[in-house]
Amino acid sequence: MDYQQIIETKxxxxxxxxxxxxxxxxxxxxGGKRFRGSLCYLTANIFNADLQKIHSSSCALEMIHAYSLIxxxxxxMDDDDTRRGKPTSHKKFDEATAILAxxxxxxxxxxxxxxxxxxxxxxxxxxxQILTNAxxxxxxxxxxxxxxxxxxxxxxxxxxxxxxxxxLLKASVLMGxxxxxxxxxxxxxxxxxxxFLAKAYQVQDDCxxxxxxxxxxKTNNSDKTTFATILGTEKATKHYQELYDNALKELQxxxxxxxxxxxxxxxxxxxx
Amino acid sequence: MDYQQIIETKxxxxxxxxxxxxxxxxxxxxGGKRFRGSLCYLTANIFNADLQKIHSSSCALEMIHAYSLIxxxxxxMDDDDTRRGKPTSHKKFDEATAILAxxxxxxxxxxxxxxxxxxxxxxxxxxxQILTNAxxxxxxxxxxxxxxxxxxxxxxxxxxxxxxxxxLLKASVLMGxxxxxxxxxxxxxxxxxxxFLAKAYQVQDDCxxxxxxxxxxKTNNSDKTTFATILGTEKATKHYQELYDNALKELQxxxxxxxxxxxxxxxxxxxx
Numbered sequence: 001m002d003y004q005q006i007i008e009t010k011x012x013x014x015x016x017x018x019x020x021x022x023x024x025x026x027x028x029x030x031g032g033k034r035f036r037g038s039l040c041y042l043t044a045n046i047f048n049a050d051l052q053k054i055h056s057s058s059c060a061l062e063m064i065h066a067y068s069l070i071x072x073x074x075x076x077m078d079d080d081d082t083r084r085g086k087p088t089s090h091k092k093f094d095e096a097t098a099i100l101a102x103x104x105x106x107x108x109x110x111x112x113x114x115x116x117x118x119x120x121x122x123x124x125x126x127x128x129q130i131l132t133n134a135x136x137x138x139x140x141x142x143x144x145x146x147x148x149x150x151x152x153x154x155x156x157x158x159x160x161x162x163x164x165x166x167x168l169l170k171a172s173v174l175m176g177x178x179x180x181x182x183x184x185x186x187x188x189x190x191x192x193x194x195x196f197l198a199k200a201y202q203v204q205d206d207c208x209x210x211x212x213x214x215x216x217x218k219t220n221n222s223d224k225t226t227f228a229t230i231l232g233t234e235k236a237t238k239h240y241q242e243l244y245d246n247a248l249k250e251l252q253x254x255x256x257x258x259x260x261x262x263x264x265x266x267x268x269x270x271x272x
Numbered sequence: 273m274d275y276q277q278i279i280e281t282k283x284x285x286x287x288x289x290x291x292x293x294x295x296x297x298x299x300x301x302x303g304g305k306r307f308r309g310s311l312c313y314l315t316a317n318i319f320n321a322d323l324q325k326i327h328s329s330s331c332a333l334e335m336i337h338a339y340s341l342i343x344x345x346x347x348x349m350d351d352d353d354t355r356r357g358k359p360t361s362h363k364k365f366d367e368a369t370a371i372l373a374x375x376x377x378x379x380x381x382x383x384x385x386x387x388x389x390x391x392x393x394x395x396x397x398x399x400x401q402i403l404t405n406a407x408x409x410x411x412x413x414x415x416x417x418x419x420x421x422x423x424x425x426x427x428x429x430x431x432x433x434x435x436x437x438x439x440l441l442k443a444s445v446l447m448g449x450x451x452x453x454x455x456x457x458x459x460x461x462x463x464x465x466x467x468f469l470a471k472a473y474q475v476q477d478d479c480x481x482x483x484x485x486x487x488x489x490k491t492n493n494s495d496k497t498t499f500a501t502i503l504g505t506e507k508a509t510k511h512y513q514e515l516y517d518n519a520l521k522e523l524q525x526x527x528x529x530x531x532x533x534x535x536x537x538x539x540x541x542x543x544x
Contacts, residue, residue, distance in 0.1 A: 016408075020415050099348060121393035121396070125386055139292065143372050
């Protein structure tokens with residue numbers, strides 16, 4: 001199933017008509033690989049969950065991700081002028097609009113799940129508990145990241161990565177499991193899968209950061225410690241590939257379909 | 273009952289230990305009159321709701337309010353250096369920390385309600401629906417507010433005020449009703465009460481904005497249309513006092529206790 005296409009369509013449905021919709025649409029619908037939303041669909045689909053029940057969570061994950069990118073790009077934060085080859089929100093509009101579009105998108109994520117008519121309240125609350133915790137971790141990770149420097153240790157870096165990126169990727173998988181009402185044992189396997197996957201994704205990001213910033217369409221803070229600067233790009237690349245393989249092994253304990261393999265391979269083989 | 277004191281105590285319980293807690297505590301615990309949290313307690317208490325069930329909503333309302341103030345004060349928005357006689361968050365810390373503290377506080381509000389062990393899932397979802405909608409309206413109101421100027425009409429101004437301030441005040445009342453599981457008729461009365469109250473509060477704010485900024489401890493954008501500039505301070509003052517009286521009349525349809533009168537009078541008689 002083409003999850004990415006479903007997400008693009010569904011996201012539009014969840015944006016209310018409002019004075020901020022131009023800036024919200026600009027960032028939310030502006031491309032992106034939709035890994036978080038896709039992971040949620042993928043996981044729920046392993047257990048044949050009703051597609052109607054997955055849309056709100058998948059889109060909410062993409063909303064949280066989009067809001068975090070808008071705020072991370074702000075001059076007071078990473079000060080990036082472009083993202084995915086386009087002007088960042090504060091460059092396209094202005095800083096005030098970018099801050100508010102981010103704030104609105106965060107709210108919209110939680111509103112979208114809380115208003116989903118296809119889910120029972122118990123399920124919605126579990127989803128919101130996972131998503132709010134991941135979203136809070138993400139903010140803490142960004143704070144640690146902007147405070148980090150060339151003295152940051154590998155252990156501290158792992159913690160930053162886990163909070164800033166890992167938490168939301170893991171939430172994407174676990175939320176899929178919640179929608180499908182998996183048992184505790186399956187939830188544990190999904191959790192192990194998500195841990196490997198999130199770690200792999202971040203080490204891979206570090207390897208990309210080590211390359212030219214032109215290629216990935218964003219500016220790059222090159223004075224920071226990353227896995228690639230500590231281990232060297234070659235070792236770091238080998239490390240993340242092993243982590244993806246481990247992730248796949250975990251997931252194959254519960255499913256061995258091509259669908260499952262495809263998304264892990266898509267992440268493993270991404271170019272930025 | 274001293275709601276303000278209860279709120280100060282409970283807010284501390286809801287802040288997790290984290291790398292942003294200094295900046296979160298600085299803005300969240302930095303005073304404030306706690307009208308939103310108090311309105312929630314007051315409304316739920318009219319119907320003798322269990323106090324334990326009100327804390328999370330009351331604190332979540334104050335978290336959303338605190339986050340909005342941090343972001344509104346940013347240089348790209350209202351650019352205020354002081355609030356309540358203290359440096360604003362971005363002056364005390366830095367802009368990045370202020371943006372993240374605001375982002376974190378928004379998440380924390382929804383996390384606090386979703387994790388409340390004293391409420392059933394159905395109730396939590398209703399509370400989150402009201403709060404996310406009010407929180408979204410608030411962001412739209414702030415966007416319209418920063419885009420407003422001396423050409424803004426009274427009707428447009430009423431819409432801005434309703435979104436920016438009215439929505440969260442109204443949510444405070446309605447959430448109290450949800451916790452107490454009021455019937456539809458009572459909910460309608462609470463809604464009318466909240467509409468009068470929210471309108472009164474905003475016209476009153478406009479009258480304060482018309483006075484010296486030293487008195488209220490914040491800077492003031494004096495080039496904008498407000499009720500006070502259109503009607504004149506005297507007429508505007510009479511208008512908000514009538515609105516408070518109308519609010520009280522509505523509320524007295526369901527309760528005539530001193531508690532109820534006290535909070536409306538406290539709002540009517542506030543000095544800033």
